[in-house]
Amino acid sequence: MSSSIESLVNKEYAYGFVTDIESDTIPRGLTEETVRLISAKKNEPEWLLAWRLKAFRRWQTMTEPHWPNVTYTSIDYQAQTYYSAPKSVKPLQSLDDVDPELLKTYAKLGISLTEQKRLTGVAVDAIFDSVSVGTTMKTELAAVGVIFCSFGEAVQSHPELIQKYLGSIVPYSDNFFAALNSAVFSDGSFVYIPKGVKCPLELSTYFRINAADTGQFERTLIVADEGASVSYLEGCTAPKRATNQLHAAVVEIVALDNSSVKYSTVQNWYAGDKDGVGGIFNFVTKRGKAQTNAKISWTQVETGSAITWKYPSVILQGDNAVGEFYSVAVVNNKQQADTGTKMIHIGRNTRSTIISKGISAGQGQNSYRGQVKILPKAEGARNYTQCDSMLIGNACGAHTFPYIEVANNTATIEHEASTSKIGEDQIFYCKSRGLNAEHAISLIVAGFCKEVFKELPMEFALEAQQLLGISLEGSVG
Amino acid sequence: MLKITDLHASASDKEILKGISLTVNAGEVHAIMGPNGSGKSTLAQIIAGHPGYEVTSGTIEYDGKDLLDMEAEERAQAGVFLAFQYPVEIPGVTNAYFLRAAFNELRKARGEEEVDPMEFLDIMEEKLKLVEMDATMMQRSVNAGFSGGEKKRNEILQMAVLAPKLAVLDETDSGLDIDALRIVAGGVNALKRPDNATIVVTHYQRLLNYIVPDFVHVLAGGRIIRSGGKELAHELEAKGYDWLLEPVSV
Numbered sequence: 001m002s003s004s005i006e007s008l009v010n011k012e013y014a015y016g017f018v019t020d021i022e023s024d025t026i027p028r029g030l031t032e033e034t035v036r037l038i039s040a041k042k043n044e045p046e047w048l049l050a051w052r053l054k055a056f057r058r059w060q061t062m063t064e065p066h067w068p069n070v071t072y073t074s075i076d077y078q079a080q081t082y083y084s085a086p087k088s089v090k091p092l093q094s095l096d097d098v099d100p101e102l103l104k105t106y107a108k109l110g111i112s113l114t115e116q117k118r119l120t121g122v123a124v125d126a127i128f129d130s131v132s133v134g135t136t137m138k139t140e141l142a143a144v145g146v147i148f149c150s151f152g153e154a155v156q157s158h159p160e161l162i163q164k165y166l167g168s169i170v171p172y173s174d175n176f177f178a179a180l181n182s183a184v185f186s187d188g189s190f191v192y193i194p195k196g197v198k199c200p201l202e203l204s205t206y207f208r209i210n211a212a213d214t215g216q217f218e219r220t221l222i223v224a225d226e227g228a229s230v231s232y233l234e235g236c237t238a239p240k241r242a243t244n245q246l247h248a249a250v251v252e253i254v255a256l257d258n259s260s261v262k263y264s265t266v267q268n269w270y271a272g273d274k275d276g277v278g279g280i281f282n283f284v285t286k287r288g289k290a291q292t293n294a295k296i297s298w299t300q301v302e303t304g305s306a307i308t309w310k311y312p313s314v315i316l317q318g319d320n321a322v323g324e325f326y327s328v329a330v331v332n333n334k335q336q337a338d339t340g341t342k343m344i345h346i347g348r349n350t351r352s353t354i355i356s357k358g359i360s361a362g363q364g365q366n367s368y369r370g371q372v373k374i375l376p377k378a379e380g381a382r383n384y385t386q387c388d389s390m391l392i393g394n395a396c397g398a399h400t401f402p403y404i405e406v407a408n409n410t411a412t413i414e415h416e417a418s419t420s421k422i423g424e425d426q427i428f429y430c431k432s433r434g435l436n437a438e439h440a441i442s443l444i445v446a447g448f449c450k451e452v453f454k455e456l457p458m459e460f461a462l463e464a465q466q467l468l469g470i471s472l473e474g475s476v477g
Numbered sequence: 478m479l480k481i482t483d484l485h486a487s488a489s490d491k492e493i494l495k496g497i498s499l500t501v502n503a504g505e506v507h508a509i510m511g512p513n514g515s516g517k518s519t520l521a522q523i524i525a526g527h528p529g530y531e532v533t534s535g536t537i538e539y540d541g542k543d544l545l546d547m548e549a550e551e552r553a554q555a556g557v558f559l560a561f562q563y564p565v566e567i568p569g570v571t572n573a574y575f576l577r578a579a580f581n582e583l584r585k586a587r588g589e590e591e592v593d594p595m596e597f598l599d600i601m602e603e604k605l606k607l608v609e610m611d612a613t614m615m616q617r618s619v620n621a622g623f624s625g626g627e628k629k630r631n632e633i634l635q636m637a638v639l640a641p642k643l644a645v646l647d648e649t650d651s652g653l654d655i656d657a658l659r660i661v662a663g664g665v666n667a668l669k670r671p672d673n674a675t676i677v678v679t680h681y682q683r684l685l686n687y688i689v690p691d692f693v694h695v696l697a698g699g700r701i702i703r704s705g706g707k708e709l710a711h712e713l714e715a716k717g718y719d720w721l722l723e724p725v726s727v
Contacts, residue, residue: 420568423565424528424529425565426565426566426567428526428527428528428549428565429561429564429565429567430567430575430579431526431548431549431550431553432525432526432549432550432552432553432558432559432561433550433553433575433578433579433582433635433639434550434553434554434579434582434583434586434639435550435578435579435582436548436550437550439578439582443567443570443575443578444567444570446569446570447567447568447569447570447618448568448569449569450569450570451569
């Protein structure tokens with residue numbers, strides 16, 4: 001294509017800086033000792049160590065999955081570091097105790113942890129490498145009985161809830177990366193919304209990987225009790241480093257009868273440079289189980305990571321349960337994404353909606369992989385899937401792998417798919433009306449992603465749109 | 478307003494324009510006619526700044542500025558408008574959003590305040606009447622699923638909103654039935670002012686019954702081979718292009 005678009009240069013990844021902070025980092029490698037060490041550092045109860053060890057032993061018997069449509073040199077799990085924490089982080093009495101260097105880091109990322117400057121209507125838990133450095137708005141949340149804290153803190157203060165729900169949706173034996181996470185997870189967020197409570201604030205966790213050659217293995221557990229509702233947002237960034245870093249997270253959502261959980265992700269891990277050097281390997285297991293009349297909605301905007309492997313799923317267990325998956329996945333340069341969802345219909349009259357928008361630019365490879373499974377008792381189940389791909393340039397790829405299994409003949413399944421190409425003509429058309437090329441691309445892409453963006457919480461929809469503009473700059477060539 | 482001097486241009490190393498000179502003053506309507514493949518659309522697209530052509534020599538001066546040195550969006554901001562022969566679809570972006578974005582870019586370039594969606598609606602109301610379009614068109618995606626006639630009317634609607642100094646209509650009449658032609662031409666005529674100019678690129682004389690040109694130029698083989706008044710268009714209608722082509726054919 002023509003030079004006018006080619007000449008747009010890639011905007012630098014704005015979050016690629018490194019925070020210079022003294023860390024408590026354990027030696028590389030992964031053995032049973034490592035698992036025990038992490039558990040000891042977190043001062044965990046015996047049952048949790050036992051669970052970790054079971055996971056570790058299981059993991060040792062498993063092999064890394066190679067069915068995704070991605071290629072990479074295999075990961076040396078013994079070369080990774082499994083725990084790194086800023087030295088200054090002690091059990092915090094208040095956010096005033098947070099290391100100023102860390103506060104500065106989050107300020108640079110646009111996240112204010114100081115109570116005075118907090119985002120209105122949003123409570124934030126900030127995870128730095130392996131630990132949580134602070135959670136805002138705790139008092140406001142406690143007033144309505146909402147628990148929102150780091151996972152480590154929840155293990156200490158609400159062990160009964162953790163013991164009851166940990167691994168109940170994603171068992172440690174679920175898959176290779178989930179087993180790894182279960183063995184070595186270091187922190188994450190915990191949310192509990194009591195019966196009948198509508199969480200008054202948006203909850204948000206911000207993940208930051210800082211240390212080199214360190215994996216981040218966080219674990220998020222969200223429990224919405226009967227009739228409760230919550231909207232939760234996760235954001236992630238990492239410094240630019242020439243080596244690949246591993247991120248293997250697990251998110252579990254428990255949605256009891258009549259509850260509603262909306263989980264939104266804006267994933268902007270470092271994607272590697274334009275030649276594919278460095279970047280995060282993002283292997284994530286996300287799953288929720290919706291009981292009677294409950295609703296789980298996943299919205300994800302995936303722009304970062306060298307490799308994304310992620311299938312936020314819903315088990316529609318109870319009658320009338322609703323599952324939704326809205327996804328925008330962008331790959332540019334040499335990024336690879338294999339992402340989609342699983343909707344498992346078990347209850348009667350369960351409904352699921354899947355809207356997937358894949359954008360491929362540069363030499364990026366984008367795969368949608370989705371499973372819709374209707375079990376024999378799922379009388380009257382319905383699924384609607386729409387899967388659209390947009391190609392920018394001639395060197396990228398879009399792939400679609402739908403799996404549909406129906407074991408009840410009253411089910412209704414719809415699947416629509418399309419592929420389009422953003423062209424020089426569209427951009428010239430916009431330019432001839434006075435819009436510059438960047439504005440044109442962001443407009444065209446935003447139009448393509450509209451159905452997904454409208455699902456994001458207001459505060460983040462704009463951010464996502466801007467992020468998309470940035471990750472696609474220089475991609476039309 | 479526009480002064481094209483000895484313009485040579487090529488696409489994929491094939492020379493298409495072989496020395497075009499043309500002067501257009503404020504208040505004038507120029508028609509550029511010619512057989513298929515003569516370079517008419519190329520000329521229109523080069524004026525608008527299409528990146529697919531390489532200008533190998535010659536100059537285009539617009540309002541005292543070097544037009545060829547400007548990006549397509551800068552030309553638009555300076556008042557150049559191209560009504561596309563094949564308007565482009567942008568799914569998911571409403572006509573209203575797109576037009577307001579364009580309108581505001583032009584205002585910003587002039588140092589004026591941007592207008593909000595409510596103010597813009599008021600501006601649109603009157604412009605929609607001009608091209609006999611329903612307000613619901615504004616909520617549809619740009620050109621997506623539009624009929625051929627709707628697309629062309631949408632181009633004229635954009636022209637009405639952006640109020641260009643120099644409008645270039647590239648085969649705006651192609652594919653239009655007589656009613657749509659009348660609406661489109663009526664829109665163009667209503668937008669005519671003493672301080673703006675229009676270049677109408679067309680294959681047929683038909684459109685020129687509605688938009689009456691001050692000058693007619695015949696383009697063939699990348700050169701203007703004949704210029705005249707509006708009577709030249711009638712002559713072409715009667716005789717075709719062949720009688721002009723023979724003396725210069727190579």
